[in-house]
Amino acid sequence: MGQVFLEFKNNNLMNSVSINTQIGNLPGSTVSTFLIDVTIGAACPTPLSVFLFTISGNYQFTVSSLVTSMAVSGSPPQILSTTVVSPNIIRVTFNEQFTVSRHFRLTISNIFNPQEISQGAVSLYSLPYNSISPLEVSELSVPFQTVYYTPTLNIYNAEGNTPISPMLFYMSTNQYLTLTILLPRLFDPSFILQIKSDVLAFQKGTVYARTSTVNNNNLIYKHPNSQTIQISGFSTIPSGSLITVTMRAWFGTSPIFNMYVSIDTPTHIASNAPIIYNTVSATVSAIANNYISAFTGTGG
Amino acid sequence: MTVVQGGTSSISFSVTPLFTTYTGSFLQIYTSKYLSASATFNASTSCLVNAVAQPCTIVTNTQYTVITIASSTSYNLFPISTTIPITINQLSFLSASSHSKYLYHFYFQLTVSLASLAATNLYLISPMVVQQRNTITNFQPYFSNNIYNTGSNYLNVIRLVSSDPTQW
Numbered sequence: 527m528g529q530v531f532l533e534f535k536n537n538n539l540m541n542s543v544s545i546n547t548q549i550g551n552l553p554g555s556t557v558s559t560f561l562i563d564v565t566i567g568a569a570c571p572t573p574l575s576v577f578l579f580t581i582s583g584n585y586q587f588t589v590s591s592l593v594t595s596m597a598v599s600g601s602p603p604q605i606l607s608t609t610v611v612s613p614n615i616i617r618v619t620f621n622e623q624f625t626v627s628r629h630f631r632l633t634i635s636n637i638f639n640p641q642e643i644s645q646g647a648v649s650l651y652s653l654p655y656n657s658i659s660p661l662e663v664s665e666l667s668v669p670f671q672t673v674y675y676t677p678t679l680n681i682y683n684a685e686g687n688t689p690i691s692p693m694l695f696y697m698s699t700n701q702y703l704t705l706t707i708l709l710p711r712l713f714d715p716s717f718i719l720q721i722k723s724d725v726l727a728f729q730k731g732t733v734y735a736r737t738s739t740v741n742n743n744n745l746i747y748k749h750p751n752s753q754t755i756q757i758s759g760f761s762t763i764p765s766g767s768l769i770t771v772t773m774r775a776w777f778g779t780s781p782i783f784n785m786y787v788s789i790d791t792p793t794h795i796a797s798n799a800p801i802i803y804n805t806v807s808a809t810v811s812a813i814a815n816n817y818i819s820a821f822t823g824t825g826g
Numbered sequence: 827m828t829v830v831q832g833g834t835s836s837i838s839f840s841v842t843p844l845f846t847t848y849t850g851s852f853l854q855i856y857t858s859k860y861l862s863a864s865a866t867f868n869a870s871t872s873c874l875v876n877a878v879a880q881p882c883t884i885v886t887n888t889q890y891t892v893i894t895i896a897s898s899t900s901y902n903l904f905p906i907s908t909t910i911p912i913t914i915n916q917l918s919f920l921s922a923s924s925h926s927k928y929l930y931h932f933y934f935q936l937t938v939s940l941a942s943l944a945a946t947n948l949y950l951i952s953p954m955v956v957q958q959r960n961t962i963t964n965f966q967p968y969f970s971n972n973i974y975n976t977g978s979n980y981l982n983v984i985r986l987v988s989s990d991p992t993q994w
Contacts, residue, residue, distance in 0.1 A: 684929040684952070685858055687889045692935040693856050696950045702929050734925040772926045774952075815947040818934050819909075821839040825830030825958035 540652060540664035541565040545631075549671040552711075553801040556588070557637040560669075563598065566628040566652065568662040574606065574655035575624040577632075579616045582647045584640030585670050586613035593618045596631040603630055619655065639672050642790075643799040646670035672801075678708035679787055679806035684772070694812035697779050700729070703808075705771045707787055711802065713763035720756050720795050721771060725783035727752040732774035739767040758792075782809050827953045829919045834864045836917060842909045843936060845947060850940035851904045852896035853912075856933040860920040862886040867916035874913040875903050882914065904936060922957040930955045 545561040564577075581587060587610050595602040604621040611617050616634070640646075645668045651660040683689045684702035695701065705721065719735065721728075733747050735757050742763075748756040755773065763769070777783070784807045790800035829835035841853065863872075863884040873882035873895055880903065882895045893914060897903040904910055921928045934949040 684931045685890055692854075692933040692946070692948045693890060693931075694933075694948075696948070699950055699952075701931060701950060701952050702925075732925050736926060770926070772929070774925075812948050812950070814949045815845070816949055817841055817843050817845075817936060817947060818949050818951060819840045819842060820911075821827070821837070821932070821951050821953065823827030823829045823835060823837045823953065823955065825828060825833060825835045 540567050540650060540662040544648070544666045544669045547669045548637075549668075549673075551639040551670065551672045552675060553639055553643065553672045554641045554711075555639050557639065557670075558635060560634045560637055560648070562632050562634070562648070562650070562666075564630055564632060564650070564664075566624045566626055566662075568652065569626050570624040570652070570654055570661060572655040572657075573623050575603075575620040575622055576653040576655055576657070577618045577620070578611075578651040578653060578660075579618070579634065580649045580651070581614050581637065581670070582649075583644050583670070584642065585644075585646035586638045586640075587616045587634070588613075588636045588638050590636040591616060592635045594633050594635075595620075596633070598629045598631050600628075600630075603628070624652070637670075639670070641801065642794060643672050643674060643801060645672075674801050674803040675710040676804045677710050677787060677789070677802055679785065679804050680706045681785060681806055681808040682706070686770075689808070689811075692812065695777055695783075695808060695810040696812040696814050697777060697781075697810050699777050699814060700774060701777060702732070702772055702774045705773070705785055705787070705806075707769040707771070707789075709763060709765055709767050709769065709789075709802075711765045713760055713767070713769075713789065715760060715762055716791050717760065717789050717802075718756050718758040718792055718795065719760070719769065719771075720754065720786075720788040720800075721773075722754045722786040722788075723775070723783055724753070724786075725778055725780045726775035726785075727778075728755055729774045729776070733757070733771065734773070735769060735771045737763050737767050737769050739764055756792075756795075777810050780810060782807055828956055828958045829917075829922075831919055831922050831957045833918070834866060834916055835919055836913055836915045837932075838911070838913045839951075840909050840911050841904050841936065843904050843906050843938075843947070845945070846906050846938065847902055847904050847936070848939035848941075849902045850897050850899050851902050851936065851938050852894060852940075853904060854895075854935045854937070855893040856935065857891050857893070858928070858930050859886050859888065859890050860928055861891050861930060862918050862920075864916045864918040872914065872916045874911075874915070876910050876912075884917075899940065919955055923953075923955040928955070 543563045593608045606619040606621040609617045649665045682704040745759045786805045788800035789802035871879045932951045936947045
């Protein structure tokens with residue numbers, strides 16, 4: 527019966543501590559430096575010592591990932607070689623036979639964050655040279671976490687202006703409003719734009735989106751329900767572009783309404799984990815006093 | 827509502843205040859900047875209140891247009907419980923309504939007097955402004971079946987022929 531790769535048979539838990547937990551990463555970005563403190567708990571029986579790092583989820587080591595060592599006490603261990611075995615495994619061979627209580631610091635560069643909202647963890651295995659059986663292991667709890675990009679959102683009235691009296695939002699009225707979205711990152715063609723409201727009921731056929739930088743003449747508008755709009759068919763939109771969406775909605779009696787903007791693939795939006803997300807609110811402060819009737823317009 | 831895009835148009839409506847108003851009451855209509863006074867607009871004659879011309883102003887800035895019809899300091903144009911028909915002529919709509927840029931919301935604000943902090947009464951109308959079709963003249967029907975067809979099913983074709991080539 528053979529051995530299982532990285533099968534851990536001992537109870538030795540390495541005293542390693544993550545120093546800079548990466549919990550604020552933007553999806554699709556790269557972690558420039560990941561720091562980890564290591565204190566050896568189990569001596570290595572071979573003249574060369576091996577560390578093997580694994581990273582979970584869709585986080586990946588890249589071909590540019592480098593491991594370097596720094597001293598905490600004494601001299602730093604000399605790294606003989608670093609090998610990216612796979613996108614999730616990196617192996618480091620030290621030109622040193624580690625002894626108990628050896629304490630040093632390692633850095634790993636260029637760890638790629640997935641294009642999604644997720645969490646990942648790094649595990650560290652200490653092995654003898656030419657062995658697949660760890661001497662000790664450390665599994666770090668969720669040192670990696672991606673967070674969504676936050677676009678700048680603004681709500682304007684039908685005329686595209688900040689509401690001022692009497693150009694306000696009126697209760698119990700159908701009226702247009704304008705929502706602008708300043709993109710914090712590139713809008714991929716696989717993405718859709720979803721706009722939801724907690725109060726407003728959007729009217730089909732009244733939604734129109736345009737961008738400040740590229741033409742989008744083949745947009746598809748869907749209304750999964752009266753309070754949700756989904757727009758697809760965008761081309762690539764550069765970061766920093768402004769998306770302007772106008773729409774007609776029924777304003778009820780609520781004095782405030784919220785708009786929730788999500789941008790990502792349909793799958794990520796369906797799972798409520800878009801990589802671009804923000805919310806904005808506006809007040810509905812005007813109450814109409816109906817003293818106008820027979821409003822018409824004619825030409826000539 | 828139907829207007830002439832880029833030409834001269836009018837809007838009409840009635841005001842029936844069910845609240846007390848006083849001398850000096852005035853009506854303001856805030857709307858899109860794409861509605862403005864046409865070149866023929868006359869502040870003395872273009873606005874009719876109860877079929878009588880009354881002074882009015884139209885001011886357009888970079889954000890919106892304001893139409894103001896004000897009572898004189900000794901008169902009330904908008905008395906309570908009275909239906910006052912109003913027509914504003916010589917207006918210019920830059921374009922028909924779209925769902926994005928050319929949205930014509932009409933925000934009415936009737937201020938009951940000239941007193942400071944006088945009550946204002948708000949109302950909103952959001953019509954779709956459509957282009958009034960031009961009338962093409964000098965047309966006559968022309969019936970023909972002169973499309974070549976060797977079969978028995980001769981097509982009946984109605985041609986509309988205009989004698990005025992400038993209409994095409």
